[in-house]
Amino acid sequence: IDPVFHPAFEVIERIEQAGGEAFVVGGSVRDFISGRPIGDIDIATSEPPQRIQEIFDKVIPVGIEHGTVIVRHQSVSYEVTTYRTEKGYEDYRHPDEVTFVRDIAIDLARRDFTMNAIAMDRCGNFIDPYEGRIAIQNKTIEAVGDPFHRFREDPLRMMRAIRFSSQLSFTLDASTKEALDAESALLAYISIERIAVEVQKMYAGKGFRNGLELLTETRLHHQLPIINQFDLSELAPSVPLQHWHELLAYFITLDEKLSLDHFVKRWKLSNSTKRQAGSLLKAVEAYEEHRDVTAWLVYRLPAELFDSFARLLQALGQVEEDLKSIIEQKRKQLPVQRRKEITFQAEDLIALYPDIRKGPWISKAMEQIEYEIIKENIENDYEKIKEWVLAWNPPVNN
Ligand code: ATP
Numbered sequence: 038i039d040p041v042f043h044p045a046f047e048v049i050e051r052i053e054q055a056g057g058e059a060f061v062v063g064g065s066v067r068d069f070i071s072g073r074p075i076g077d078i079d080i081a082t083s084e085p086p087q088r089i090q091e092i093f094d095k096v097i098p099v100g101i102e103h104g105t106v107i108v109r110h111q112s113v114s115y116e117v118t119t120y121r122t123e124k125g126y127e128d129y130r131h132p133d134e135v136t137f138v139r140d141i142a143i144d145l146a147r148r149d150f151t152m153n154a155i156a157m158d159r160c161g162n163f164i165d166p167y168e169g170r171i172a173i174q175n176k177t178i179e180a181v182g183d184p185f186h187r188f189r190e191d192p193l194r195m196m197r198a199i200r201f202s203s204q205l206s207f208t209l210d211a212s213t214k215e216a217l218d219a220e221s222a223l224l225a226y227i228s229i230e231r232i233a234v235e236v237q238k239m240y241a242g243k244g245f246r247n248g249l250e251l252l253t254e255t256r257l258h259h260q261l262p263i264i265n266q267f268d269l270s271e272l273a274p275s276v277p278l279q280h281w282h283e284l285l286a287y288f289i290t291l292d293e294k295l296s297l298d299h300f301v302k303r304w305k306l307s308n309s310t311k312r313q314a315g316s317l318l319k320a321v322e323a324y325e326e327h328r329d330v331t332a333w334l335v336y337r338l339p340a341e342l343f344d345s346f347a348r349l350l351q352a353l354g355q356v357e358e359d360l361k362s363i364i365e366q367k368r369k370q371l372p373v374q375r376r377k378e379i380t381f382q383a384e385d386l387i388a389l390y391p392d393i394r395k396g397p398w399i400s401k402a403m404e405q406i407e408y409e410i411i412k413e414n415i416e417n418d419y420e421k422i423k424e425w426v427l428a429w430n431p432p433v434n435n
């Protein structure tokens with residue numbers, strides 16, 4: 038068994054010593070069986086959250102009413118959730134009622150897909166009532182129980198099915214797909230924030246083409262605002278995109294009539310996503326103008342977006358290779374890395390023209406100087422810049 042599970046097994050052992058029962062469940066079990074990298078490890082337990090709080094010293098009560106607490110053990114966080122069933126889903130959003138139970142089988146029954154409904158004990162034995170391991174072997178995504186019922190109960194599961202098809206390159210089993218086809222309109226009841234998480238994960242998956250094809254085939258893509266005006270299966274990026282700011286820049290580059298502002302509002306994305314998408318769009322525009330990664334482009338692009346920009350150009354089919362190392366190289370060769378390294382600053386400019394009223398001309402002139410330095414038309418030397426400015430005579434009529 039993968040050693041990443043060892044501390045989780047110690048958590049389980051402690052619960053057992055206190056008279057309870059616990060298993061590793063969910064995505065980590067699935068990823069372990071399929072040989073994929075293991076992410077967060079979730080634990081399901083017979084014990085109510087109050088008991089877990091008594092058993093462990095470091096417990097963060099993140100969702101007591103749903104039975105979830107976080108246990109910190111050996112500097113890792115484990116979500117420990119009491120076995121539960123969910124009833125209701127009257128409004129397609131949240132279960133009306135969560136009931137704690139003492140039988141793992143009942144907890145596994147509420148889970149979405151058979152590959153996600155496997156429990157593993159601390160010796161590596163599986164409880165797998167829905168034959169999830171076989172589904173994993175066959176690379177199929179199949180609902181636990183009647184897929185129509187399960188999608189009606191929680192329509193977000195349809196988006197999850199599609200995102201898993203992308204992340205895992207699995208296919209939907211026939212009846213699960215049929216149900217997705219039939220119930221896709223119900224996605225309209227799900228909050229855009231939760232859909233946005235799944236869309237991002239879908240575009241980031243290696244098998245994103247499977248996801249895009251399924252979205253179109255099942256018409257689930259009708260439920261994705263703005264994105265639905267594209268022919269998604271025709272118009273796929275050449276490589277997976279990892280973040281929403283990359284997706285925004287991707288779609289807006291394809292259709293310049295789209296407004297970044299509107300897109301961000303409609304999908305309720307964050308301001309930082311919007312800012313990053315804006316920087317990427319500027320960089321793409323500069324790239325398209327010069328057909329090259331110029332020094333000025335590299336200077337203006339925040340370093341944390343190098344990866345995103347390289348990926349985006351690749352996704353847009355503008356470049357073949359991964360540009361990141363080229364960009365990093367160019368960054369190192371810039372005469373200055375940032376504005377404050379320039380030896381001639383605004384106060385020096387003002388001192389040269391003491392009689393002229395301060396105004397926007399100052400920042401415009403400073404940006405011009407910055408540009409000339411990056412282009413290596415002027416050396417970053419106080420005297421040389423001063424000389425250049427005097428010869429230029431910056432326009433001051435504003
Ligand atoms: P990831 O690797 O992306 O974290 P995951 O399968 O762990 O994938 P989570 O969203 O972390 O997905 O959920 C953990 C587990 O909870 C799932 O494996 C599944 O058993 C269950 N689950 C999550 N969301 C739902 C849902 N909407 N309906 C039913 N079961 C769900």
Ligand code: MG
Pocket residue numbers: 063064065076077079
């Ligand atoms: Mg998970």
